[in-house]
Amino acid sequence: MAKTRELCKDIRDKIVDLYKSDETKIELFGLNSTRRVWRKKKDEYNPKNTIPIVKHGGGNIILWGCFSAKGTGRLHRIEGRMDGAMYREILANNLLPSVRALKMGRGWVFQHDNDPKHTARATKEWLRKKHLKVLEWPSQSPDLNLIENLWRELKVRIAQRQPRNLKDLEKVCMEEWAKIPAAVCVVCKPGQELQETYDLCNCKQRFLYQILSSSFLMYQILMSCNKMQINYLKIIQCDFLDFCFRFRLSQLKCTYDKNYRPLHAL
Known part of the structure; x- marks a missing residue:
């Protein structure tokens, strides 16, 4: 893309x-x-x-x-x-x-x-x-x-x-x-076809970013829950880190490591 x-x-x-x-x-x-x-x-x-x-x-x-x-x-x-x-x-x-x-x-x-x-x-x-x-x-x-x-x-x-x-x-x-x-x-x-292709690439990228942003927001909400949900959150943690690895979202992963990883030590 x-x-x-x-x-x-x-x-x-x-x-x-x-x-x-x-x-x-x-x-x-x-x-x-x-x-x-x-x-x-x-x-x-x-x-x-x-x-x-x-x-x-x-x-x-x-x-x-x-x-x-x-x-x-x-x-x-x-x-x-x-x-x-x-x-x-x-x-x-x-x-x-x-x-x-x-x-x-x-x-x-x-x-x-x-x-x-x-x-x-x-x-x-x-x-x-x-x-x-x-x-x-x-x-x-x-x-x-x-x-x-x-x-x-x-x-x-x-x-x-x-x-x-x-x-x-x-x-x-x-x-x-x-x-x-x-x-x-x-x-x-390069006319309409290339412009449409260029716009489509940007559209797919924006759509992916919106999905990950929504998922990250949901993850933040879940991470604020009580200690009874830690086992469930660990499963989500693996999936989320896999997302970060696959799409090379290094900045998003760094934000997660800085703000939310310490919660799992509870």
Whole structure:
């Protein structure tokens, strides 16, 4: 939670110099081929209002892409199954030339998620040798990657072109990716999603604090009871200290040790 909140701050501060990358799957026929029709309420199953279903989407291609607030970088089709060696080759042949083409300067920060190929020791060593600064990414947070908004933009543009085969699909992808203006890339910035994530982290933290504060208040009331309840209070004491240990509430634990632990000596 804390890392996600820090990430939101970092992205908002470094948006101009942040260079995002990721992979995506583009299907020939599938979610990319959404069509809308005018029909009556009970005509949803009329053949003229439906489209045939193609098994497995009619095939697909896997793409790697990158972009910054200055525009889109190169788009690369991944042939076969990508491993760490292939990923490093993609970075060498596409990332660095894209950075130079967009004139990113020396202060830019590279971003990719925690895919095992991205976090492999050899990949980290390659990035270090290239003197690339990498944004630390929290675990299980693929939805925070800003390139997802640009993938959506690309898929909408592909649906309008309606390619008929995989070769045509790849060609359309390359053409439409290059046409995406820098103004759209700037729109793909930390907006409502990151702000909502940041607020959610703060909300969870405040909620946890309220629960512990209420529990601590109840504990104070119980600790003021008579000596007949000491055995019961010792059980509560263990649970409360476990809470402090789990959530690392050192200040709260120190307050307890100072003010209430002596009561158990009665």
